[in-house]
Amino acid sequence: MTRTVILEVNREKPEKPKIKSAADVIRNGGLVAFPTETVYGLGADALNAKAVKRIYAAKKRPLDNPIIVHVATEQETLQLTKNIPLKAKKLISVFWPGPLTLVLRACEKVPKAITGGLDTVAVRMPRHNVALALIEESGVPIAAPSANRSGRPSPTTAEHVRQDLDGRIEMILDGGSTNIGVESTVLDVTVDPPEILRPGGTTYEELVKIVGQVKIHPAALAEKSVRAKVPSPGMKHRHYAPTAELVLVEGSVESTVEKTQQIINYNLRIGKRVGVLATDETKDMYEADVVKSLGSRADLSSAARSLFRLLREFDEDKVDIIVAEGVPLEGLGLAVMNRLRKASNYRIVKAD
Numbered sequence: 001m002t003r004t005v006i007l008e009v010n011r012e013k014p015e016k017p018k019i020k021s022a023a024d025v026i027r028n029g030g031l032v033a034f035p036t037e038t039v040y041g042l043g044a045d046a047l048n049a050k051a052v053k054r055i056y057a058a059k060k061r062p063l064d065n066p067i068i069v070h071v072a073t074e075q076e077t078l079q080l081t082k083n084i085p086l087k088a089k090k091l092i093s094v095f096w097p098g099p100l101t102l103v104l105r106a107c108e109k110v111p112k113a114i115t116g117g118l119d120t121v122a123v124r125m126p127r128h129n130v131a132l133a134l135i136e137e138s139g140v141p142i143a144a145p146s147a148n149r150s151g152r153p154s155p156t157t158a159e160h161v162r163q164d165l166d167g168r169i170e171m172i173l174d175g176g177s178t179n180i181g182v183e184s185t186v187l188d189v190t191v192d193p194p195e196i197l198r199p200g201g202t203t204y205e206e207l208v209k210i211v212g213q214v215k216i217h218p219a220a221l222a223e224k225s226v227r228a229k230v231p232s233p234g235m236k237h238r239h240y241a242p243t244a245e246l247v248l249v250e251g252s253v254e255s256t257v258e259k260t261q262q263i264i265n266y267n268l269r270i271g272k273r274v275g276v277l278a279t280d281e282t283k284d285m286y287e288a289d290v291v292k293s294l295g296s297r298a299d300l301s302s303a304a305r306s307l308f309r310l311l312r313e314f315d316e317d318k319v320d321i322i323v324a325e326g327v328p329l330e331g332l333g334l335a336v337m338n339r340l341r342k343a344s345n346y347r348i349v350k351a352d
């Protein structure tokens with residue numbers, strides 16, 4: 001067991017000595033969880049294969065699920081990749097630092113432990129002063145998947161990280177709640193048109209504005225389990241799941257409310273403790289053991305921000321089943337629905 005040190009840091013102006021001690025851990029091959037604008041990441045020196053392997057062990061992550069490398073400068077991206085296409089350069093200039101991960105051709109020096117054996121590497125520059133200060137001070141690119149136990153909802157606070165990884169990592173930098181709340185968008189730019197492999201904090205609509213046509217991989221929509229060939233084996237693994245089972249109801253608002261209450265009633269009748277994941281517009285319409293709201297349907301950024309926290313809260317409330325309302329697939333809704341569909345393990349009920 002490792003003693004996990006938790007350091008509170010100022011998210012705007014991170015204290016130098018604290019960043020220095022975290023960077024020391026990274027340089028010595030250790031693991032540091034840190035806040036980004038999306039979710040908390042679990043960082044290790046990306047060029048140290050042994051350190052990267054420790055990430056997989058701490059998270060119990062399947063070894064074939066590749067890890068995103070975080071950089072603080074564009075220069076670092078050049079050192080990790082080759083043949084950056086023009087469209088990728090354009091996307092970098094518009095969206096970095098920010099929640100957009102680009103899948104690019106990897107250089108030989110990128111450890112196979114990071115790429116899961118693929119010849120590509122996923123790279124992004126986070127828009128968070130703590131993350132950027134840590135990468136700069138470490139002097140190396142930082143490999144960082146979400147700082148949760150594999151399969152659990154991603155962490156949006158340092159406390160979530162502690163719950164999952166206490167005693168398994170050297171340090172947690174506590175910079176408060178993360179702002180976006182869902183992970184970055186993963187965009188494969190080794191193909192043309194570029195293809196979204198995972199929807200996230202940068203929306204489809206924003207990407208289209210900059211590069212025109214953008215494809216969405218069927219696995220990114222997560223309408224059903226994908227058995228066919230996927231660009232990254234990680235896309236097949238179960239994800240984001242609370243302990244309680246989750247049923248997702250999709251359709252128009254009116255039909256969704258009706259169907260959701262039917263499913264609630266059935267489960268109450270058979271003696272289950274039932275939670276409902278609703279929205280501000282609908283939350284007062286339900287009768288169940290616990291009702292929580294993702295926020296207004298008119299502002300899906302609030303749904304993205306609160307989704308993972310609410311899924312964890314349902315587990316603390318010890319519900320047996322969560323019935324969740326679907327939200328529109330526009331803007332950040334695509335990322336929210338990807339997480340909900342996966343958390344449901346594809347138990348999706350069409351209400352209309």
Ligand code: AMP
Binds near residue numbers: 121122
């Ligand atoms: P997380 O570990 O939660 O940050 O998730 C990382 C995501 O990036 C997963 O969906 C991976 O499949 C994806 N990813 C990382 N590297 C690559 C790559 N080289 N090619 C395609 N997808 C990747």
Ligand code: MG
Binds near residue numbers: 145146154
């Ligand atoms: Mg993850």
